[in-house]
Amino acid sequence: MPLLDHIQFPADLRKLDLAELPQLAQELRRFIIDVVATKEGHLGASLGVVELTIALHYTFNTPEDLLIWDVGHQAYGHKILTGRKAQFHTNRQFEGLSGFPKRSESPYDVFGTGHSSTSISALMGMALAAKISGKTDRKHIAVIGDASIASGMAFEGLNHAGDTDVDMLVVLNDNAIGIDPSVGALKHYLTQVKQGNPSQDNIFEALNFTYSGPIDGHDLPALIAEMERLKKVPGPKFLHVVTTKGKGLQQAEENQVTYHAPGKFDRETGELLPKNTADLPPKFQDVFGHAIVELAQRNPKIVGITPAMPTGSSLKYMMAALPERAFDVGIAEQHAVTMAAGIAAEGLVPFCNIYSTFLQRAYDQVIHDVALQKLPVVFCLDRAGIVGKDGPTHHGAFDLAYLRCVPNLIVCAPKDGPELRNLLYTAQLGLDRPMAIRYPRGRDLARHGDTPFSEINIGKGETIQKGTEIAVLSIGPIGAKLYEQQTHLEQPQKVGHYNMRFVKPLDTQLLHRIFTQYREVVTVEDGCLAGGFGSAVLEWAQEQGYALPIKRFGIPDRFVTHGPTATLNETLGLDTKTIITYINQKTRPPL
Ligand SMILES: Cc1ncc(C[n+]2csc(CCOP(=O)(O)OP(=O)(O)O)c2C)c(N)n1
Ligand SMILES: CC(=O)[C@@H](O)[C@H](O)COP(=O)(O)O
Numbered sequence: 001m002p003l004l005d006h007i008q009f010p011a012d013l014r015k016l017d018l019a020e021l022p023q024l025a026q027e028l029r030r031f032i033i034d035v036v037a038t039k040e041g042h043l044g045a046s047l048g049v050v051e052l053t054i055a056l057h058y059t060f061n062t063p064e065d066l067l068i069w070d071v072g073h074q075a076y077g078h079k080i081l082t083g084r085k086a087q088f089h090t091n092r093q094f095e096g097l098s099g100f101p102k103r104s105e106s107p108y109d110v111f112g113t114g115h116s117s118t119s120i121s122a123l124m125g126m127a128l129a130a131k132i133s134g135k136t137d138r139k140h141i142a143v144i145g146d147a148s149i150a151s152g153m154a155f156e157g158l159n160h161a162g163d164t165d166v167d168m169l170v171v172l173n174d175n176a177i178g179i180d181p182s183v184g185a186l187k188h189y190l191t192q193v194k195q196g197n198p199s200q201d202n203i204f205e206a207l208n209f210t211y212s213g214p215i216d217g218h219d220l221p222a223l224i225a226e227m228e229r230l231k232k233v234p235g236p237k238f239l240h241v242v243t244t245k246g247k248g249l250q251q252a253e254e255n256q257v258t259y260h261a262p263g264k265f266d267r268e269t270g271e272l273l274p275k276n277t278a279d280l281p282p283k284f285q286d287v288f289g290h291a292i293v294e295l296a297q298r299n300p301k302i303v304g305i306t307p308a309m310p311t312g313s314s315l316k317y318m319m320a321a322l323p324e325r326a327f328d329v330g331i332a333e334q335h336a337v338t339m340a341a342g343i344a345a346e347g348l349v350p351f352c353n354i355y356s357t358f359l360q361r362a363y364d365q366v367i368h369d370v371a372l373q374k375l376p377v378v379f380c381l382d383r384a385g386i387v388g389k390d391g392p393t394h395h396g397a398f399d400l401a402y403l404r405c406v407p408n409l410i411v412c413a414p415k416d417g418p419e420l421r422n423l424l425y426t427a428q429l430g431l432d433r434p435m436a437i438r439y440p441r442g443r444d445l446a447r448h449g450d451t452p453f454s455e456i457n458i459g460k461g462e463t464i465q466k467g468t469e470i471a472v473l474s475i476g477p478i479g480a481k482l483y484e485q486q487t488h489l490e491q492p493q494k495v496g497h498y499n500m501r502f503v504k505p506l507d508t509q510l511l512h513r514i515f516t517q518y519r520e521v522v523t524v525e526d527g528c529l530a531g532g533f534g535s536a537v538l539e540w541a542q543e544q545g546y547a548l549p550i551k552r553f554g555i556p557d558r559f560v561t562h563g564p565t566a567t568l569n570e571t572l573g574l575d576t577k578t579i580i581t582y583i584n585q586k587t588r589p590p591l
């Protein structure tokens, strides 16, 4: 790589002639493809912004000038050009580079991202800080995608910034797709703008931004010339750039949804490496996706909602089968929840499927719009627990804790696919309150097929195995995993195992039996210990006057890094081996 080999930092890049930059873009693309082909990660977004990345670092004096990447999944080129080329092969690996910008990783990562639509507000804060502290020369730039800019938070930032004279440049990277095709009226507006249709006023100009574009985001001279010009324009500016997601790899351009994060592929041909998944158990997302179609075909009141994750949540199956009752609302978690509340208020049964981590953004809506009014919205929280290589921005660590404290809310987690189906079935039978069903990223432990639906009593746990000394109380598939390893128990007859299913309401009848029959209780959950399932059991036991020792396994009070889920669970002491070792120590007969 004749040019890229000599670039460690943007200062090296700025020594190149303008005419050399297209060649550099080719090399940078090749570098990204080569690494992601084997190490996996987000591909299409970074390929699409190769020229934009080069142009920004060429034009602006980063890191003195501040550059924020919204979401940050498109920042691989940025990482490679800002001192991390040699480590890039560790991207998203345990103890390697983060897949997203991270302040502790580099001074060029001026703001940590992962969740979308934060860049404009963060940038505005930095631009205001510069003004207050007299850093008048500093430039501020945010790059935000067309799906992310449609989110409420981005609009809040634009609305405020446009009413000030802060020096900031918002670059809209418009490729007309998020993970799935972009949706919404703004998408149609942007399409009109790109087609040169002058029939409407420019929204961004109306918000008091100096608007420029749309320009071809793969044309380096045009990008650089326009950025140089905008550098001299005071106040809030908006540059509309049109790119192709996956640019430079044919398959990624043609199949943008799959190549958002394609897994391993052939670096030369771009073909996905074959995965033999036919005999594997289904993914939990697919158990949801197929069950909701089955249920919705029987129950005309069911409505499906996803904020921008039709593929990731598998709501796409319902969107294909019953398009009039399944909605992708874009990256709009708050809207999704309150819209679900409205649907429930009218007597229909909304299933609002949101990744656990993204529901954090709609917490007030869960409380104020849903729970307070006791509206029977069904929250399906996918990606609960440790998600792996996306890391701390994406782990679903907090949901049990942040939901358990909300009155009126039923909170549960199935141990496996059939139980997920049954909880979904139960949720549409006519609940008088909202219910949250959380399940993890990845696959069930076994293939069960589409088992017949049956109702689960709300607040009732399940005895998996009776024992005499230690009672294991688990919530979710982590319990099934543990049970699968029971042959490693030295004294299995001493160990009882209970699949509690519900964090709220707790099965207090079952708990009374357990607390009177055993000498120690062990709780197991793949959520944060603070305020989670084990906490609920502890609080209950204390209130009831039980003095049994309670050992809790869960996520400790720290943010969990990125890496393979199994590795992370080991570092957290949440792997089955650690839990079984603990139980064996406790059940060993005295010497
Ligand atoms: C709050 C939030 N919701 C959902 C997501 C999941 N997500 C990650 S990237 C993405 C699409 C982003 O699309 P766009 O902004 O157009 O960027 P592109 O991938 O096209 O570069 C989504 C929905 C997220 N990261 N944050
Ligand atoms: C960047 C982002 O937020 C998504 O692309 C996320 O990485 C998807 O996660 P899953 O792979 O679990 O669907």
Ligand SMILES: [Mg+2]
Binding pocket: 145, 146, 147, 173, 174, 175, 176, 177, 178
């Ligand atoms: Mg996009």
